[in-house]
Amino acid sequence: MRRISDHNLLTHYIDKHNIENILDKDILKHAQLHFYEKDEYILEAETKLEYYYLLVDGKIKVSYLFENGKSMLLKFYKEFNTIGDLELLKNIPVLCNIDAIEDTYLIAISSDILRKKYLDNVKFLHHLVESLSEKLYATINNSSYNFVYPLINRLSSYLVEHMTDKNYIILNSSFKEIAQFLGTTYRHLNRTFKELETASIVKCEDKIIYILDEHRLKELSKNLYIKSL
Template sequence: MKKISNKDLLNHYINKHSLENIFDKDVLRYAQLHFYEKNEYILKSEFDLEYYYLIVNGKVKISYLLENGKSMLLKFYKEFNSLGDIELLKNIPIRCNVEAIEDTHLIAMPSDVLRKISLDNPKFLRHLIDSLSEKLYATLNNSSYNLTYPLINRLSSYLVELITDKNYVILNSSLNEISQFLGTTYRHLNRTFKELESRSIIKYENKIIHILDKDRLHELSKNLYIKSL
């Protein structure tokens, strides 16, 4: 993690996302701009929440740590999403691992400052309610999608979420993790990868998914996962 000492860039993101509608001026003076490189952990499960984060550029992956030491992929967040809502409100250790899957900038607000100053501020509380309700809606939507649509649509949506400006995707999660996230089995997931290959939509080799036909992949995905997947 790098702290970016660039007030102009910090103010750009503050103005872009109208943070004055969330935080009072006496709180915004504590705002910092943090940068995380791709594959770098932003939050780690069981640690205390040092900063409440607002994603202003980039993309992150959220994984839940299970009791057996394994992790389950839950969702992806892009801008403008927040990290640490429940931990901030409940003052509990971090519940999920958060990893940058592309270079990511975040506005960082010290959690101790927010607990002292902002938890009785109607503007900030309204922001928390909106954030948590959107995440709940996303979870319900994606759960129902996993129950309703064929795996080829769900897998296509998953791959579309990982596409950046390149014509390939590197799978950082194991196939077991991906199958859990998509609500299927390892074998069914493998068969569906092969089906996409047989249609000349992708080519799968050594955890690298080469996107051969991005338009057809988008068509199969149907954009059914909402943005805060």
């Protein structure tokens, strides 16, 4: 991790993500800008939460670590998000491993300062409630959907969620990352993409997915994922 002493860059990210709408200026005077290189640990499970983080640029992976040493991928985050909500409120050790999977910038605010001075701040508390609610909804939605529906439905839903007004999708994540997110293997994901290609629903060219039959793709989509990749 590197602390970036560039006030203009910090101000740029605060303005870009309208952070003053969720954190008062009095809180932001404690803000620092941290940089993590690709594949670097941001937080490690069972350690103390030293900083409450706001993801402002880059991409991170959130994994839950079990007692037997195995881990389960929970989320990828690329757009603006926060890290450490629950740990900050409950004053407990970090629950998940957080890794940077791209070069990543985060705004960091000391968790000790937040607990001592700002947990009664109405704007900040409202932000925490909103953040935790969104994460709970996304986790329940995606986990239950992965359990109930076959991969072809889950993949179709994922593609529909990322569709634009163009007839193609440029995947921002690797097939390995998408497979983890959908609760499957890389091989099974490839087979399912080929199944959609054989049915002339999509055409795959590296990370570009051309939508050949939008109607049939939407028919296969039984629900929509919360965007997180």
